[in-house]
Amino acid sequence: MAKIDLQAVSVEFPIYNVNARSFKKSFLRLATGGSIMQDANQHVVIKALNELTLSFRHGDQVGLIGHNGSGKSTLLRLLANIYEPTQGRIAIDGRVSPMLDLMPGIETELTGYENIKIRGSLLGLSKKEIRDNMNEITELTGLGDYLNMPIRTYSSGMMVRLAFAISACNQPDILLIDEVFGAGDADFMQRARNKMISLLNKSSIVVMATHSDDLIKEFCNKTLLLEGGRIKYFGDTQTALNLYHNKE
Amino acid sequence: MQTESTFFDEALAQQNTTTFPQRTQRQLAFTDIIEGFLKWRVWLMLAYQDLKLRYRRSVLGPFWITISMAVTVYSMGYLYSHLFHTDLQTYFPFLVSGMIAWTLISSLITDVTEALYASDGLIKQIKLPYCLYIQRVVVRNIIAFFHNIIVIIPIIIIYHQVAKVNLYTLLLVPGLLLIYFNALVYGLMLSMIGARYRDLVQVIKNLTQVAFFLTPVMWNPQILPEQDRFIVMLNPFYSFVELIRAPLMGAHPAWATFAMVAVITLIGMVLCLKMFTRYRARIIYWL
Numbered sequence: 001m002a003k004i005d006l007q008a009v010s011v012e013f014p015i016y017n018v019n020a021r022s023f024k025k026s027f028l029r030l031a032t033g034g035s036i037m038q039d040a041n042q043h044v045v046i047k048a049l050n051e052l053t054l055s056f057r058h059g060d061q062v063g064l065i066g067h068n069g070s071g072k073s074t075l076l077r078l079l080a081n082i083y084e085p086t087q088g089r090i091a092i093d094g095r096v097s098p099m100l101d102l103m104p105g106i107e108t109e110l111t112g113y114e115n116i117k118i119r120g121s122l123l124g125l126s127k128k129e130i131r132d133n134m135n136e137i138t139e140l141t142g143l144g145d146y147l148n149m150p151i152r153t154y155s156s157g158m159m160v161r162l163a164f165a166i167s168a169c170n171q172p173d174i175l176l177i178d179e180v181f182g183a184g185d186a187d188f189m190q191r192a193r194n195k196m197i198s199l200l201n202k203s204s205i206v207v208m209a210t211h212s213d214d215l216i217k218e219f220c221n222k223t224l225l226l227e228g229g230r231i232k233y234f235g236d237t238q239t240a241l242n243l244y245h246n247k248e
Numbered sequence: 249m250q251t252e253s254t255f256f257d258e259a260l261a262q263q264n265t266t267t268f269p270q271r272t273q274r275q276l277a278f279t280d281i282i283e284g285f286l287k288w289r290v291w292l293m294l295a296y297q298d299l300k301l302r303y304r305r306s307v308l309g310p311f312w313i314t315i316s317m318a319v320t321v322y323s324m325g326y327l328y329s330h331l332f333h334t335d336l337q338t339y340f341p342f343l344v345s346g347m348i349a350w351t352l353i354s355s356l357i358t359d360v361t362e363a364l365y366a367s368d369g370l371i372k373q374i375k376l377p378y379c380l381y382i383q384r385v386v387v388r389n390i391i392a393f394f395h396n397i398i399v400i401i402p403i404i405i406i407y408h409q410v411a412k413v414n415l416y417t418l419l420l421v422p423g424l425l426l427i428y429f430n431a432l433v434y435g436l437m438l439s440m441i442g443a444r445y446r447d448l449v450q451v452i453k454n455l456t457q458v459a460f461f462l463t464p465v466m467w468n469p470q471i472l473p474e475q476d477r478f479i480v481m482l483n484p485f486y487s488f489v490e491l492i493r494a495p496l497m498g499a500h501p502a503w504a505t506f507a508m509v510a511v512i513t514l515i516g517m518v519l520c521l522k523m524f525t526r527y528r529a530r531i532i533y534w535l
Binding site for chain 2: 005007013014016077080081082083084089090091096098100101103105107109110118121122123
């Protein structure tokens with residue numbers, strides 16, 4: 001049974017090569033983003049997450065909402081074990097699959113098939129698992145013979161198809177999603193949607209950051225509203241959406 | 249607001265039943281290093297892919313490494329043996345084997361400094377051990393070395409009195425292993441500093457150029473007066489070059505070379521563990 005626990009977790013980014021003073025002045029006027037401070041060495045530090053205490057349990061499908069810079073992506077990366085908390089403690093049980101930024105790691109000179117293999121290995125699949133999944137992935141992309149061509153010949157929509165299909169091919173306990181529904185034509189969106197639903201149902205915990213209210217309402221049974229790196233509200237989806245929109 | 253507070257209480261109640269893993273930075277650092285080795289399939293694939301990408305769509309592919317090496321060393325050998333008024337028979341094998349060794353060492357140093365920030369896209373997206381990226385760069389350069397080493401074959405055939413193939417040639421294997429290990433140890437340190445201070449890459453490129461002239465690659469240390477030779481012996485690059493050059497010439501590297509390498513390796517291990525334990529968790533914020 002997968003579970004995630006955070007206890008007073010903070011994440012602070014040092015920002016280098018910025019003139020601390022001028023940067024600070026101009027940035028303080030902006031309403032969005034985490035709080036900006038200076039550390040002992042006079043570096044500018046952004047507190048992207050501020051003392052979060054949270055628990056996600058089996059069956060939680062959590063929507064993550066908030067303004068740009070409110071800490072959604074940072075939280076997802078924290079859960080993916082990419083960022084380590086600068087303060088506080090974190091415990092994650094279960095195999096995590098991040099679907100964050102789909103593009104990095106895609107080599108444009110290599111063919112679609114080669115990229116599927118590379119991505120599969122990076123995500124920790126064995127050769128056999130990749131082979132077993134290959135049919136499903138090729139079908140999901142709907143790219144057919146194009147998979148034998150180098151990625152640089154693809155249109156941007158085709159690239160999204162491939163990236164999505166590759167990322168969607170493993171079966172995680174914990175699924176982290178960051179705005180993956182992007183380009184792609186209607187036909188593909190329908191297939192991607194079906195795949196997403198089956199992925200969501202197979203995963204024990206889902207955390208999904210998105211700006212689309214429809215997606216949140218459809219897929220999430222809980223919603224976490226972040227503001228300036230803090231929890232503004234965590235619980236019922238409708239209440240969270242109301243809170244989020246009333247503020248504007 | 250009321251729902252919010254009850255929800256927090258609930259969360260806190262659940263919190264108390266959770267045991268947070270208590271892992272020290274040292275344990276996390278060791279895990280990273282060990283997993284870096286265990287995921288050999290991934291870094292081998294990435295290293296191979298790097299080379300494949302570099303030479304994709306070229307007819308000769310990675311054998312361009314061999315060809316450019318051959319052109320460089322053969323023309324250098326011919327020119328310098330005349331400039332230095334040395335006998336072609338002794339100088340040519342010395343220079344070629346030295347250049348093969350030097351190319352491996354210098355390209356390792358410059359490449360590995362960029363290892364972490366050249367892969368920042370991947371590092372920010374998928375959690376993989378940091379050591380995996382170092383392995384990738386080191387192995388990529390060792391594969392390139394095996395393309396370069398082909399250049400020595402004509403030399404061994406033509407100058408077989410000087411460059412011999414014998415049992416000592418097998419010392420190439422432990423020599424390469426020592427270089428591989430040191431490349432990982434020092435590579436991890438250099439790549440961390442390189443990620444934090446981007447000027448380091450330029451500094452390292454510059455220093456390796458200088459080191460090339462200070463290290464006996466083009467010139468034989470025998471031409472130095474007896475009392476000055478200790479300078480060469482203290483040069484760490486010389487010891488690593490000798491690890492490859494001596495076996496390629498069919499000779500045993502001096503014991504002093506092994507001693508020097510052992511000392512450097514030990515110092516590197518201690519420093520690397522200290523540094524990696526202390527700063528591992530910070531690396532991601534530097535990228």
